[in-house]
Amino acid sequence: MEGLKRYGQMINKYKGHIIVSPIMTGGILPGEVQRKIVEEGWLRVGYAICHDCLEGRSSLLGRPPVREFLKDVAHFFGGEVAEHTLGCRGAQFAVMKTISDLARASGRRSGVVLVDSLCHYTTCIAAEMAGLRVVEVPNTGYPEYRVTAEDYVKRIESIREEEGILPALLVATHVDPYHGNLSPVEEIGRVAEEDGIPYMVNAAYTAGVLPVNMSEMRADFLTVSAHKSMASLGPLGFLITSRDWSERLFKTSSLRMDWSGREFGKKVPSLFGCSIGGLPLISAMYAFPHVAERVGRWEEELEKTRWFIREMEQIGGLKLLGERPHRHHLLHFETPVFWEISKHHRRRGFFLAEEMIRRGIVGLQRGLSRHIKLSVYGLPMEEVRKVRDAFQEIKEKYVERFDLTDYRG
């Protein structure tokens, strides 16, 4: 038991660091939200908001106003009904499970889900867990990796030819996690609508950062990550849908127990009964006014990101991948200069993230130097400059030290 004491001593090594991890920058809590959580004593107990629960499901709570909050979340994203979920992965699983059950029940649709080839792994895993077969829509490959609506059309055709039936679900990843490309979700939505195929947009990286309207996308399901892009603690996601679909997605339990006769009429199986009203949900409620406001400032953020891209490429030996002009804060650079340095450095590929950390900047994937992903979303300009300067300094230092003449300049 003595050995366990070390868990009580854990420190946060990166407490004051500038965070540039693209999975994190949209999830940083405003200072005011952090203060409220502490001041109001929400850290005291796991089931923080369940005191006034009358119906046995956190999404039905009137105090605090979770039910109203979920309505506001639904409307904010152009939908009609929202439920909070155990992460965006939980939201995706609820959709996949519902589609899988419908496909099985009807026999009319194949159990194929068509996804873009840049989707997040959780999309694939959710489909796997729901017993759906995943088929990919190609992308254009290096250096832009674009996904087009035409490629959805082609792939739907080939599935129809091969299997004699349409996919059970189309999935588009609003912004892909590899290159930060914005998918043509509205065009894909028209394809889905024309073919009458249910359509899910995974907005894990966008909802809460830039304007997202699922009805303009013609999406039936919008999946959202609060800890990725709604300035919230995790794990927390949202699933937003239409009133019609909500009746299937959020159908309450129809169990009646054989001996006791127990029923669980308010519980939603696809949400594991109730998705639990813990601190992540509270943080999302506190952060929501801030999130709604910052989405209106997205163009400013995008300008800042584009400035940063230009500055980075001027360093030399760094090149942005993905679409140009870039339309999201997730940036993926090819970095041949750092790759070259790593071949000479005793820390190999680890040197880059470590040099950054020494400069108070955390978020590059450790070990990678040939490609890097980062984001300066939400950072004040002086910190963005500091990040740019850090890359520049690191480059110059090692180009000099290892005499890498190709990269001088």
Added chain:
Amino acid sequence: MEGLKRYGQMINKYKGHIIVSPIMTGGILPGEVQRKIVEEGWLRVGYAICHDCLEGRSSLLGRPPVREFLKDVAHFFGGEVAEHTLGCRGAQFAVMKTISDLARASGRRSGVVLVDSLCHYTTCIAAEMAGLRVVEVPNTGYPEYRVTAEDYVKRIESIREEEGILPALLVATHVDPYHGNLSPVEEIGRVAEEDGIPYMVNAAYTAGVLPVNMSEMRADFLTVSAHKSMASLGPLGFLITSRDWSERLFKTSSLRMDWSGREFGKKVPSLFGCSIGGLPLISAMYAFPHVAERVGRWEEELEKTRWFIREMEQIGGLKLLGERPHRHHLLHFETPVFWEISKHHRRRGFFLAEEMIRRGIVGLQRGLSRHIKLSVYGLPMEEVRKVRDAFQEIKEKYVERFDLTDYRG
């Protein structure tokens, strides 16, 4: 957008209240843990511990030492391998899904899961989601509601007779959420072992509160709720198992995407890929030394609970249901005196929880006055007395006011 501002102003009505909700008392965070979370800046970002993730799964993290922590959790509960999960419901679903897949693949076992008739609703919902049929083992009914190993034997027999096959899984709820009865988990484990049926114990209300050893129970799977009984923020659970079972339960994804060739070899489908390293996990790590220590003081807690039961029953018009002597802190009282008062009170059944809240005590289910559930686990004696006194005062006040002669004295 103006309307959203109210979410930024939410207050915690019960900030300083004594908490007696039996789903919460085992989940209250020690002050020291709350302090560490704030001091170390863990409230800043959703994916708080993912900076040093190399393998793409939070349970494999070396810094902070999540991998070691999970080993310690496994050993603490008498198991070999542990994963953290999206709540105890997530842990139960992972078990049910695995069992369901095995049953389907082998064709040797029926898809029936045999549960005690006092199991938590999440057990039933997890089975429903995994496509298993749930069958209940009876209990002895009023006033003790006991579940016996003999009744498991009988029910297994009847299933064998009716379906020609054994259940795919036995489930015992270590302490039931209705009356706080301790289930004969070791005897049931011998039954499971003799019949060769996989065996899951749901320890949501016990693991982290009283000594729990799954190998003594002969359990294959132990499911735990960190926010119910490990002094942690939610949602967070643990699934603990043997090395053998871990290979099936936590099998990594076997997907290979058709166009891109992508694979997700570190991701565990039954955990939705990765169960996310957020603040709940950090809180559980900080709380673990405290939890390990308090389990050693369980007998003291039980003495306190038994003292409280005696005091409550001396008030008159209150009677504990469930087993006697009681062996858990979850208490369910029949309260005819409060039921009688509610018939005269303008707030009807709501008067009781409201009177308690006025006295700074929160946690009774609003609206209920015929039966109440509560817990004084972890409260200092002066607060336990305060809770007792509150019930006494409320009783006397209204017996007097409404002249309820049957309850005088």
